Amino acid sequence: MNTQTNFPEVFGALADPTRFAIVERLLNEGDLPVGQLAEPFKMSAPAISRHLKLLESAGLIERRIEKQWRVCALKKERFADLHQWIERYRAFWNTSFDRLETLLDNQQGEDNDSSR
Amino acid sequence: MNTQTNFPEVFGALADPTRFAIVERLLNEGDLPVGQLAEPFKMSAPAISRHLKLLESAGLIERRIEKQWRVCALKKERFADLHQWIERYRAFWNTSFDRLETLLDNQQGEDNDSSR
DNA sequence: TCTTTAATTAACCTAATTGTTAAATGAAAA
DNA sequence: TTTTCATTTAACAATTAGGTTAATTAAAGA
Numbered sequence: 489m490n491t492q493t494n495f496p497e498v499f500g501a502l503a504d505p506t507r508f509a510i511v512e513r514l515l516n517e518g519d520l521p522v523g524q525l526a527e528p529f530k531m532s533a534p535a536i537s538r539h540l541k542l543l544e545s546a547g548l549i550e551r552r553i554e555k556q557w558r559v560c561a562l563k564k565e566r567f568a569d570l571h572q573w574i575e576r577y578r579a580f581w582n583t584s585f586d587r588l589e590t591l592l593d594n595q596q597g598e599d600n601d602s603s604r
Numbered sequence: 605m606n607t608q609t610n611f612p613e614v615f616g617a618l619a620d621p622t623r624f625a626i627v628e629r630l631l632n633e634g635d636l637p638v639g640q641l642a643e644p645f646k647m648s649a650p651a652i653s654r655h656l657k658l659l660e661s662a663g664l665i666e667r668r669i670e671k672q673w674r675v676c677a678l679k680k681e682r683f684a685d686l687h688q689w690i691e692r693y694r695a696f697w698n699t700s701f702d703r704l705e706t707l708l709d710n711q712q713g714e715d716n717d718s719s720r
Numbered sequence: 721t722c723t724t725t726a727a728t729t730a731a732c733c734t735a736a737t738t739g740t741t742a743a744a745t746g747a748a749a750a
Numbered sequence: 751t752t753t754t755c756a757t758t759t760a761a762c763a764a765t766t767a768g769g770t771t772a773a774t775t776a777a778a779g780a
Binding site: 521522523526533534536537538541556557558 | 730
Binding site: 507562567581 | 612616618619624680681684691692696
């Protein structure tokens with residue numbers, strides 16, 4: 489399997505709200521240069537730069553140089569790995585949801601967790 | 605969608621190797637009492653206890669009392685949430701793998717998603 | 721060349737995380 | 751009821767994470 493994927497490291501990269509938002513944005517808007525990625529946050533450029541470096545080390549993004557900009561892009565492989573990982577849990581979460589299953593089958597009009 | 609699922613928090617819970625191993629073990633071996641979960645680690649009981657508390661706060665596990673033991677179990681909802689999240693990236697990672705696709709096809713086989 | 725723009729690296733500070741040991745809790749067994 | 755077992759809480763120390771400002775690099779444009 490994907491023995492080269494260090495899942496705790498990847499999850500650690502996604503564990504910060506800023507980094508998570510960056511990843512989500514790259515999914516929704518496609519590749520973006522560092523400056524534009526930084527713009528929505530009221531955080532210094534060096535802080536963003538370090539977040540991006542961490543995402544890159546975890547293999548979630550890559551940076552390429554384009555003229556005077558560093559453009560960030562999601563790396564497909566890592567997301568494929570994450571998908572494979574969570575798929576292993578399908579047999580568990582997808583069975584006998586009992587009274588929860590109707591709710592979820594409705595395709596998430598809302599969530600159903602009452603634990604918090 | 606699952607707006608009340610705090611993904612950075614959930615990822616943070618999975619970002620520690622000990623906690624990740626605990627979650628994997630619960631998937632592979634089913635519900636286990638705290639003492640047995642702690643056994644493979646050369647870490648004090650309080651340390652394990654706090655890891656479990658964090659997993660519980662993130663909604664990844666729950667603890668029930670059974671005789672003199674606290675038995676830990678994975679929570680389906682949270683894994684379903686994670687799956688829904690990564691599914692949103694499928695359109696991205698599943699298309700035009702280009703020269704990578706042969707490499708990855710070797711190991712992952714076909715995916716069988718039924719959630720949409 | 722000189723200046724500007726884009727981004728990173730360095731040095732530093734504070735807060736959060738993760739581990740420890742000792743004490744506390746609460747149910748079961750004696 | 752007293753002891754034992756299973757686990758948690760409290761208090762504390764060491765490390766890591768995440769932010770800041772100042773200095774550096776590197777390419778573009780004047």
